[in-house]
Amino acid sequence: MSDGVSRRDVERLRELPTLPGVAQRVAAALDRPDASLAEAAALIETDQVLTAHLLRLANSAFYGLSGRIASVVQALTVLGTTVARSLVYSTSVLDLDIGMRGFWEHSVGTAVAAGALARRLGVAHPEEVSGAGLLHDLGKVVLHKQAPAAFVEIVTRARTDGTRFRDVERAVLGVDHAEVAGWLLARWRVPQRILEPVVFHHEPELAAVARVETAIVHVANTLVRAYGYGFGGDRRVPAISPSAWRLLGLQTSDVERVVATFEDDLVRAQDTLAAG
């Protein structure tokens, strides 16, 4: 732990936000086999803050569409129920857009790249993989909220030293954002297929249930950093785990295809939202 960070900062990280009752009821509504988006939307709309966060999220996910997702039902339709559930969890207590220049773009870019890889590889429910990509740096949001002074120190040191954000986190706090996200998502009982890609996006070989989805988010994170889109907290391009690469069976042609369509996929996502 660094001199500038108190033990209290680290302890505060474990004082994670609890899930409000309305979010629990929304999640239950979305979990039912006959899930009704209208019912879930009606529940969400009873909470003005949650409604505002979800609409802001849906609208800010893709620039140029500000104000075009006007209803909660429209947002749920576009996002899909599993992704919506995870986002309801997150946005009910956390603002995913933490104001760090490029952070949001990095998360959205990872979501888009993860979705593109999932579709290219024929993975079931690519929208869930995309949702996990959007949430993969949730732990940084928690750090920003629960330990703001430490967060600033980490960002500053990563920028000035050229050190990996995750290494600075461990030096400053003794934990990293992936571990912190794991505490939160486990507490919220988020399904493993969303939890594992978030928690293990730096160490995909540790995933036990969602191995393919985790490997995809791991590769997508590196792809977006390599592409230079957004800012994940440092300017490094993390190595891709050879075992994750083998698991996905990625060929050069797959990578070229996903890279070639990355910008188009962002635009297509805009079109999808516009038509939603």
Next chain:
Amino acid sequence: MHLAEPLVGPDGVVVAGASTTLGESVVRSLLRAGVETVVVQESADVADWEQAKTLEEALADLDARFAAESRDAILDTLKTAIAHHLAARARRRAEGGA
């Protein structure tokens, strides 16, 4: 964000002067007038990934991003794919395509 150059309509009338702030209402007006692209002043408000770059600049940035990383066959594959894409995109733009 500010206009780098005056924007002139088809009738030769200046629609918006240089240095006009591209606020929400101005952007709406420009969109209504059918304006799809404008030249903006370089600004610290424009992040690196939001800037239009030449192919040479984009490739130099790509090299810089990988400079601190160890050579690795998988990262090489990724870097090569991105370089090919940037070159193809520059060719399309030069030919007047998307």
